[in-house]
Amino acid sequence: MVTLKDIAKKAGVSVMTVSRVVNGNQSKVSAKTAKRINKIIDELGYVPNYSARSLISKKTNIIAIILRKDSKPDNPYNARMLSGIIPFLQEKGYYSMVVGLDNFKEVSRHLKSWHAAGAIFLGLFEDDVLSIQDEHDIPLIFTDSYNNLDTITNVGIDDYKGGCLAAQHFISKGHTKVGLATYAIDHSPISKARFQGFTDTLKKHHIEINDEHIYNDHSPEHIVEKALKTDITGLFITADILALDVMEILKEKGHLVPDRMSIIGFDDLPYGKYSSPRLTTIQQDIDEKAKVACDLLLNNMDQKLPSKNYIIDVKLQIRDSVKDYSTV
Amino acid sequence: MVTLKDIAKKAGVSVMTVSRVVNGNQSKVSAKTAKRINKIIDELGYVPNYSARSLISKKTNIIAIILRKDSKPDNPYNARMLSGIIPFLQEKGYYSMVVGLDNFKEVSRHLKSWHAAGAIFLGLFEDDVLSIQDEHDIPLIFTDSYNNLDTITNVGIDDYKGGCLAAQHFISKGHTKVGLATYAIDHSPISKARFQGFTDTLKKHHIEINDEHIYNDHSPEHIVEKALKTDITGLFITADILALDVMEILKEKGHLVPDRMSIIGFDDLPYGKYSSPRLTTIQQDIDEKAKVACDLLLNNMDQKLPSKNYIIDVKLQIRDSVKDYSTV
DNA sequence: CTGAAAGCGCTTACAG
DNA sequence: CTGAAAGCGCTTACAG
Numbered sequence: 001m002v003t004l005k006d007i008a009k010k011a012g013v014s015v016m017t018v019s020r021v022v023n024g025n026q027s028k029v030s031a032k033t034a035k036r037i038n039k040i041i042d043e044l045g046y047v048p049n050y051s052a053r054s055l056i057s058k059k060t061n062i063i064a065i066i067l068r069k070d071s072k073p074d075n076p077y078n079a080r081m082l083s084g085i086i087p088f089l090q091e092k093g094y095y096s097m098v099v100g101l102d103n104f105k106e107v108s109r110h111l112k113s114w115h116a117a118g119a120i121f122l123g124l125f126e127d128d129v130l131s132i133q134d135e136h137d138i139p140l141i142f143t144d145s146y147n148n149l150d151t152i153t154n155v156g157i158d159d160y161k162g163g164c165l166a167a168q169h170f171i172s173k174g175h176t177k178v179g180l181a182t183y184a185i186d187h188s189p190i191s192k193a194r195f196q197g198f199t200d201t202l203k204k205h206h207i208e209i210n211d212e213h214i215y216n217d218h219s220p221e222h223i224v225e226k227a228l229k230t231d232i233t234g235l236f237i238t239a240d241i242l243a244l245d246v247m248e249i250l251k252e253k254g255h256l257v258p259d260r261m262s263i264i265g266f267d268d269l270p271y272g273k274y275s276s277p278r279l280t281t282i283q284q285d286i287d288e289k290a291k292v293a294c295d296l297l298l299n300n301m302d303q304k305l306p307s308k309n310y311i312i313d314v315k316l317q318i319r320d321s322v323k324d325y326s327t328v
Numbered sequence: 329m330v331t332l333k334d335i336a337k338k339a340g341v342s343v344m345t346v347s348r349v350v351n352g353n354q355s356k357v358s359a360k361t362a363k364r365i366n367k368i369i370d371e372l373g374y375v376p377n378y379s380a381r382s383l384i385s386k387k388t389n390i391i392a393i394i395l396r397k398d399s400k401p402d403n404p405y406n407a408r409m410l411s412g413i414i415p416f417l418q419e420k421g422y423y424s425m426v427v428g429l430d431n432f433k434e435v436s437r438h439l440k441s442w443h444a445a446g447a448i449f450l451g452l453f454e455d456d457v458l459s460i461q462d463e464h465d466i467p468l469i470f471t472d473s474y475n476n477l478d479t480i481t482n483v484g485i486d487d488y489k490g491g492c493l494a495a496q497h498f499i500s501k502g503h504t505k506v507g508l509a510t511y512a513i514d515h516s517p518i519s520k521a522r523f524q525g526f527t528d529t530l531k532k533h534h535i536e537i538n539d540e541h542i543y544n545d546h547s548p549e550h551i552v553e554k555a556l557k558t559d560i561t562g563l564f565i566t567a568d569i570l571a572l573d574v575m576e577i578l579k580e581k582g583h584l585v586p587d588r589m590s591i592i593g594f595d596d597l598p599y600g601k602y603s604s605p606r607l608t609t610i611q612q613d614i615d616e617k618a619k620v621a622c623d624l625l626l627n628n629m630d631q632k633l634p635s636k637n638y639i640i641d642v643k644l645q646i647r648d649s650v651k652d653y654s655t656v
Numbered sequence: 657c658t659g660a661a662a663g664c665g666c667t668t669a670c671a672g
Numbered sequence: 673c674t675g676a677a678a679g680c681g682c683t684t685a686c687a688g
Contacts, residue, residue: 001386001440003681014659019683030657045463047440051382052681055664058329060379062425069415076598079407086426087397095442097390097425098414112329112375114423135373244602270404274572276604331665342675347667358673380665383680 002046010044011037022048054115061094063297064111064119069100071123076241076269077286081122081143084290092298094118104131111136118297121145124188139300141293146189149309153300155293159190162282162314163197166236166264169280169316171205174325175262178202178234179213181223181242186216194238194266220245224253227261234262234322240269240281247275247321258323268317277320284314330374338372339365350376382443389422391625392439392447397428399451404569404597405614409450409471412618420626422446432459439464446625449473452516467628469621474517477637481628483621487518490610490642491525494564494592497608497644499533502653503590506530506562507541509551509570514544522566522594548573552581555589562590562650568597568609575603575649586651596645605648612642 004022008015013033020029021037029037040046054060065085071078086096094117101107108131111119118139125132129148133140142154170178180198182191195214202209213232215223223246227235237243243265247257257263257277265272265281272279289312299305332350336343341361348357349365357365368374382388393413399406414424422445429435436459439447446467453460457476461468470482498506508526510519523542530537541560543551551574555563565571571593575585585591585605593600593609600607617640627633 001681005681015682016659017657020658023683028657033657045436045440047437049383049443049681050441051379051388051443052664053683055377055379055383055666055681056683058664075411076404076407079404079411082410082426083403083407087428090428095425095427097423098410099423100415100418108373109375112373113378115377115379248602271599271602274576274599274603276602329665333665343666344675345673348674351667361673377665380680381667383665383682384667386680 001049002044003049004046006044007037007040007046010040013037022046058115059117060115062097062114062116063089063094064107064114064116065096065098066107066110066119066121066125067098067100068123068125069102071100076271077267078122080286081290081293084287085120085294088291088294089297092294094298107132108135111138118301120293120297137304139297139304141297141300143289143293144190146193151307153296153305153307154309155289155296155312156309157284157289157312158314159193160197162266162284163194163199163236163238164201165197165282165314165316166194166266167198167201167205167207169264169318169322170234170236170262171202171207172326173262173322174327175234175322176207177213177230177232178207178209178236178262179215179227179230179232180209180236180238181215181217181227181246182238183216183218183242191238198236218242220249224249228253228255232261233325234258234264236264236266238266240265240267240272240279243279243281244271244275247277247279258321262322264322272317272319275321280319280321281317282314283317285312288312329377330372331377332374334372335365335368335374338368341365350374386443387445388443390425390442390444391417391422392442392444393424393426394435394438394447394449394453395426395428396451396453397430399428404599405595406450408614409618409621412615413448413622416619416622417625420622435460436463439466446629448621448625465632467625467632469625469628471617471621472518474521479635480637481624481633481635482637483617483624483640484637485612485617485640486642487521488525490594490612491522491527491564491566492529493525493610493642493644494522494594495526495529495533497592497646497650498562498564498590499530499535500654501590501650502655503562503650504535505541505558505560506535506537506564506590507543507555507558507560508537508564508566509543509545509555509574510566511544511546511570519566526564546570548577552577556581556583560589561653562586562592564592564594566594568593568595568600568607571607571609572599572603575605575607586649590650592650600645600647603649608647608649609645610642611645613640616640 004015004018007018021034089096120141129152142152144156145154185191217223243263250257265279268281268283272281332343332346335346349362417424448469457480470480472484473482513519527537545551571591578585593607596609596611600609
């Protein structure tokens with residue numbers, strides 16, 4: 001390993017002088033010396049040792065990207081977020097350490113041990129949010145949180161509006177009996193908001209939705225089974241992945257989508273473009289979400305800005321999985 | 329920040345004693361002292377500072393996961409690989425730093441600055457392989473490489489066999505005129521191997537394939553346009569993403585898949601399960617690839633094993649995008 | 657414009 | 673079983 005000392009020795013100067021050149025404080029070094037030192041640096045292939053640097057500066061340029069351990073390996077949502085975050089941060093001189101952690105203690109240990117410059121959380125860390133924030137004065141950006149929103153900086157999407165849009169679409173297409181499938185509604189405020197937006201809008205239009213038409217289940221088979229027993233014509237499914245699986249099951253059973261059952265998903269994952277019929281869904285802009293999260297992180301690096309909840313808009317992506325009864 | 333010194337002071341012992349307790353060398357510390365120290369560690373929330381540790385040990389527990397900067401953000405292949413690698417390494421006490429780097433110089437700087445314990449390369453780093461290896465004596469695992477295979481440790485898949493399987497499937501289904509679409513065949517040995525396997529197998533069965541039926545193009549529109557001018561009944565497309573787009577274009581133009589054109593893809597991305605018709609494709613086991621890469625990395629950590637090229641098998645995943653002419 | 661001193665938090669190697 | 677000394681590679685703060 002080549003160190004400052006090696007360079008200094010070869011250049012016949014002090015370690016300090018080399019350090020200044022390496023750090024671009026060239027104004028404080030004579031141009032001639034700087035040039036000579038730079039040449040030697042190139043020759044010897046010197047690069048600064050981040051461990052030594054951060055030991056003094058008490059800061060690294062590591063950003064912890066924190067997922068939950070149980071987040072599905074091939075979750076396309078997380079994948080898109082990572083793909084948005086990592087190159088962006090790197091561009092700004094920060095390096096992303098992706099890690100799966102489940103609770104406050106693990107997060108805290110991790111941030112301290114690595115002396116992370118900041119962290120972005122993907123997934124739910126509801127209960128721990130405040131304790132994490134108390135113990136660290138580095139920027140912490142949460143995503144899709146619904147708790148403690150006045151004390152943390154969060155980037156979310158308008159889940160409630162998404163639910164509304166889905167309901168409105170069904171209504172505008174003449175559907176009068178529709179249902180909803182979701183999962184983890186009890187402990188996922190996201191699912192709950194989508195659910196609320198959907199049912200509130202239906203109620204506003206005097207369309208009833210009762211428990212028989214609400215499926216809180218992660219099994220597409222069960223959902224299909226239960227839905228087919230009713231006379232609903234449409235199903236709002238709060239995640240594309242589940243929506244696509246439900247469509248598959250329906251097709252397998254010989255029930256046409258959307259003729260027998262219309263489907264609206266949520267997320268607009270790339271899968272939906274290739275499905276048959278192509279999936280009508282609520283689109284969330286994951287790339288935008290990633291970008292906003294990074295911006296917030298970087299802006300909070302130098303000065304601590306007041307916490308704020310950023311909501312990214314969603315929109316209806318109309319494709320072919322909803323039947324039009326309005327002109328019949 | 330709580331340091332060893334703080335603990336030592338509070339416990340009335342030397343820093344050395346605390347260090348031993350932290351590192352589990354409890355045998356060398358009296359049980360009583362150890363217990364007292366551990367209690368204080370818990371109370372004060374002490375965690376070791378990795379920067380300080382690695383400054384001495386000249387090693388970190390950082391694994392650099394190196395992608396090319398130009399790798400598509402939402403590339404599902406990379407996403408799956410990352411999802412396979414990151415939790416696995418974390419389980420073993422290593423942390424993944426995901427970074428986009430394009431050439432030897434960047435890679436070298438990165439590995440040195442961070443004092444990485446190892447690196448896994450996703451994507452092509454053909455020309456630089458040897459220089460990178462020369463400069464670092466940490467385990468470097470490459471994936472999908474075709475050059476310098478006798479001097480590096482690589483994990484790949486049997487691309488050639490994949491091409492063979494595709495050709496055999498067409499043949500077994502009675503196709504006599506088929507084509508191939510790929511891209512970057514000139515500088516992607518992967519595409520080339522798939523191409524070779526395909527054409528070699530056809531030749532073996534005395535089925536001709538001429539330039540008119542080979543489309544080296546990344547535009548699905550162009551591919552469809554050119555293919556429809558010929559009388560081929562099937563198209564082997566060396567990447568699912570492209571295959572799915574081609575199917576879409578064909579459908580848009582009113583040409584049925586597989587009635588007018590059969591399609592075989594490559595990769596078996598999750599998309600293919602939802603497409604209509606569901607995509608027949610060559611399946612590569614990305615999770616297995618990730619696992620093998622990690623295993624190799626870890627095994628090479630303590631002792632340097634001889635370089636080896638590991639080939640993971642591929643298989644034909646039959647679904648609905650190939651028409652059967654054999655019984656007609 | 658340049659440098660000597662001190663120290664970041666920890667571990668290695670030695671001494672007792 | 674315990675500790676004092678030295679040092680990892682670098683930067684901060686000071687002196688000249």
